[in-house]
Amino acid sequence: MTQQDDQRFPAVEIEDADLVYTLTDEAPMLATHSLLPIVEGFTRAADVSVARADISLAGRIMAAFGHASDDLARLGTLTQSESATIIKLPNISASVPQLKKAIAELQAEGIEVPDYPESPSTDAEREVRAAYDAVKGSAVNPVLREGNSDRRAPIAVKAYARSHPHSMGEWSPQSRTRVAMMSSGDFRHNEASTIVPHDGTVQIRLRPADGSDTVVLRETLPVTAGEVLDATYMSVRELDAFLTEQVAAASAEEVLLSVHLKATMMKVSDPLIFGRAVRAVLPATFSSFGEVLEEADLRPEDGLASILAGLDGLADGERIRASIASELSQGPGIAMVDSDNGITNLHVPSDVIIDASMPAMIRSGGKMWDAQGQMADTLAVIPDSSYAGVYEAVVEDCKANGALDPATMGSVPNVGLMARKAEEYGSHDKTFLVPAAGTVEIVVLDGTGLPAGTVLLSHEVEAGDIWRACQTQDAPVRDWVRLAVTRARASGAPAVFWLDPTRGHDRVLTSLVGAYLTQEDIEDLDIRILDPVAATRLSLERARQGQDTISVTGNVLRDYNTDLFPILELGTSAKMLSVVPLMNGGGLYETGAGGSAPKHVRQLLHDNYLRWDSLGEFLALAEALRHVALVTGKTRAAVMADALDAATTTLLKENRSPGRRLGTIDNRGSHAWLAQYWAAELAAQEADADLAARFAPVATLFQTVGETIQAELAAVQRQTVEIGGYYHPNDELTEAVMRPSATLNAIIDML
Numbered sequence: 001m002t003q004q005d006d007q008r009f010p011a012v013e014i015e016d017a018d019l020v021y022t023l024t025d026e027a028p029m030l031a032t033h034s035l036l037p038i039v040e041g042f043t044r045a046a047d048v049s050v051a052r053a054d055i056s057l058a059g060r061i062m063a064a065f066g067h068a069s070d071d072l073a074r075l076g077t078l079t080q081s082e083s084a085t086i087i088k089l090p091n092i093s094a095s096v097p098q099l100k101k102a103i104a105e106l107q108a109e110g111i112e113v114p115d116y117p118e119s120p121s122t123d124a125e126r127e128v129r130a131a132y133d134a135v136k137g138s139a140v141n142p143v144l145r146e147g148n149s150d151r152r153a154p155i156a157v158k159a160y161a162r163s164h165p166h167s168m169g170e171w172s173p174q175s176r177t178r179v180a181m182m183s184s185g186d187f188r189h190n191e192a193s194t195i196v197p198h199d200g201t202v203q204i205r206l207r208p209a210d211g212s213d214t215v216v217l218r219e220t221l222p223v224t225a226g227e228v229l230d231a232t233y234m235s236v237r238e239l240d241a242f243l244t245e246q247v248a249a250a251s252a253e254e255v256l257l258s259v260h261l262k263a264t265m266m267k268v269s270d271p272l273i274f275g276r277a278v279r280a281v282l283p284a285t286f287s288s289f290g291e292v293l294e295e296a297d298l299r300p301e302d303g304l305a306s307i308l309a310g311l312d313g314l315a316d317g318e319r320i321r322a323s324i325a326s327e328l329s330q331g332p333g334i335a336m337v338d339s340d341n342g343i344t345n346l347h348v349p350s351d352v353i354i355d356a357s358m359p360a361m362i363r364s365g366g367k368m369w370d371a372q373g374q375m376a377d378t379l380a381v382i383p384d385s386s387y388a389g390v391y392e393a394v395v396e397d398c399k400a401n402g403a404l405d406p407a408t409m410g411s412v413p414n415v416g417l418m419a420r421k422a423e424e425y426g427s428h429d430k431t432f433l434v435p436a437a438g439t440v441e442i443v444v445l446d447g448t449g450l451p452a453g454t455v456l457l458s459h460e461v462e463a464g465d466i467w468r469a470c471q472t473q474d475a476p477v478r479d480w481v482r483l484a485v486t487r488a489r490a491s492g493a494p495a496v497f498w499l500d501p502t503r504g505h506d507r508v509l510t511s512l513v514g515a516y517l518t519q520e521d522i523e524d525l526d527i528r529i530l531d532p533v534a535a536t537r538l539s540l541e542r543a544r545q546g547q548d549t550i551s552v553t554g555n556v557l558r559d560y561n562t563d564l565f566p567i568l569e570l571g572t573s574a575k576m577l578s579v580v581p582l583m584n585g586g587g588l589y590e591t592g593a594g595g596s597a598p599k600h601v602r603q604l605l606h607d608n609y610l611r612w613d614s615l616g617e618f619l620a621l622a623e624a625l626r627h628v629a630l631v632t633g634k635t636r637a638a639v640m641a642d643a644l645d646a647a648t649t650t651l652l653k654e655n656r657s658p659g660r661r662l663g664t665i666d667n668r669g670s671h672a673w674l675a676q677y678w679a680a681e682l683a684a685q686e687a688d689a690d691l692a693a694r695f696a697p698v699a700t701l702f703q704t705v706g707e708t709i710q711a712e713l714a715a716v717q718r719q720t721v722e723i724g725g726y727y728h729p730n731d732e733l734t735e736a737v738m739r740p741s742a743t744l745n746a747i748i749d750m751l
């Protein structure tokens, strides 16, 4: 969906536009084909120029090999501008299997992109691999998130959820579901942290225990004055022992085994941990055939599906397949992603992503799907204990007090430390699979105010351990504390900093928060610092009493909490307002807090029905238009924003959001209603008479043909459709599918 394809609007460059709208993947990409023409039509009346930035997985692959403009890099630069206004939809953070599929799809279209080199051996292959590694995993959000995060449910959304509570699975005190985490040897227990005194450069290296030459893991790493620098590692020995225990425990307790990781955002460490879990479930297979599989580039970290798909070409293929089947049938039931097609939790590393998977399990009364398509209790394995306690506390709370009630429960909004790749979510370029036993050290090269050669942090490690460093700059920490105070003041709710005194990083952060709070006016505010488990308990207790509690967290809990609480409160995190005030003054408006909902694509292709809810886009657009008005002086944009918010409130009240069942309003139908309500609000408002006059005939027209539009949109349901690709669908085909109402299209063209 490139700008040039659309002749109705002159192309606007990303750098010149008042507003940039991102083109992404899967369900939000489909929704954009329907919504963006409406947005462009309406905003033109306010003289707001809109550019499209293609940051889809396919777009980024093409850009990496010179077949498309590198829109992500351009947007990254734009985030530094004080006038940037960017609407960011969720995108695929690709696992290796997804990346390979996208590459194959582009190649089949005749686009010359190279294969993904599994084991690069030449310089050219290493270069290709580096290019793909930059596209892989969470490669978009960290580039754009040059600010901290403010995610909350707007009042109208919360009111709607209370009056139309979503279904919740029942929780029984007898539930056998529980969370398992490591009690030593993990990232939490090994964490060490320090504050860097001055700007400078450090090196990360391994001094092997056998006295052989030092291995440089990272040649140079710039550090900044006042930043918090941490290092930690996951002991593979302790991880393996833990995972083996959990496999046995799930069997003994007769519950499903499920593994919850963030292999997308934590693109180096978590696929490795996922691979250890695959091994732990198939110990005999890996002991007999591990080398054969390795030689064939069939890696457990890519998941069972990749291994199974690669067996055909192997001499031992059938024996390996039989061994896997036999071990799976004798071990505990594995939680399923798709029981109809035999897809387990361990098939693809990016199918079960902890921020969405744990809340979905909790919402379902602590159950996941088994191989027979029934819901069953599960042992939820979250190896690193840094944040697993939060989920454990929710599970225990639900066992003791029953499911939460969306009709009455309070809200847990979040203020998250995120800017400049803060904490773990910026660690992938400082994460290493340790090649040999020895000492990993972070050593001063120059600057920092310390003598060259000073060892800042060090760990004794074994081969196979996963070591990582994290950086958290000072300016983002100050900004985060300020944002927390602002939100506490604006909302009147208590603000709780979730910081763990048993962790090195959190202890340092606690002292900084204490210091920076003294610089704020907080006398009449309720601001506390609690460890994450205590903070969870307090937030739940208050939520059960209908009270709101702001969670002020680091980057990972920002991610976890903004799915967890919204999924319980609102049924989905798609309904969140998600604002990132960029540190240089710009605004990044994320649409909801969830991802790209891959399951929705299947339903569109099968039934021509898209259940994606664009509420997050509507909320983000209104905020973005207000920001445009502020930075460009185009006051009309603010009038458009107020009218849009009013239209969104009507849409909620009138229940015009997409349903889940065929025959109800889908994504396209909800867009048409939004356009109708938006036009009505613009015609009725008195702040801008010209705008009112311009939209009066549009509003009248919608009143006349609104039902025709809905009938045209409903008529296309219940048929299969073809859009000519998954990662890189054909624009014309997709547009035809997503804009099937000639009547609506004519109105939009007229705007």
Ligand SMILES: NC(=O)C1=CN([C@@H]2O[C@H](COP(=O)(O)OP(=O)(O)OC[C@H]3O[C@@H](n4cnc5c(N)ncnc54)[C@H](OP(=O)(O)O)[C@@H]3O)[C@@H](O)[C@H]2O)C=CC1
Residues within 6 Å of the ligand: 089, 090, 091, 092, 093, 094, 141, 264, 350, 351, 352, 353, 356, 357, 572, 573, 574, 590, 592, 593, 594, 595, 596, 597, 598, 599, 600, 611, 612, 613, 614
């Ligand atoms: N900001 C970003 O860019 C983010 C990207 N991601 C990426 O998204 C992909 C999928 O991640 P996953 O863990 O499955 O999580 P998702 O949030 O994409 O999906 C989980 C479920 O949430 C529901 N859901 C999410 N958004 C909506 C919406 N707008 N309307 C209605 N329902 C919605 C759907 O439930 P149901 O099926 O019941 O309808 C969906 O199946 C991954 O590639 C991941 O990396 C993930 C999070 C954030």
Ligand SMILES: O=C(O)CCC(=O)C(=O)O
Residues within 6 Å of the ligand: 093, 137, 138, 139, 141, 142, 264, 265, 355, 558, 559, 562, 593, 594
């Ligand atoms: O970038 C990603 O991979 C996921 C981001 C995410 O889940 C979030 O920010 O809530």
Ligand SMILES: [Mg+2]
Residues within 6 Å of the ligand: 355, 559, 560, 563, 593, 594
């Ligand atoms: Mg998330």
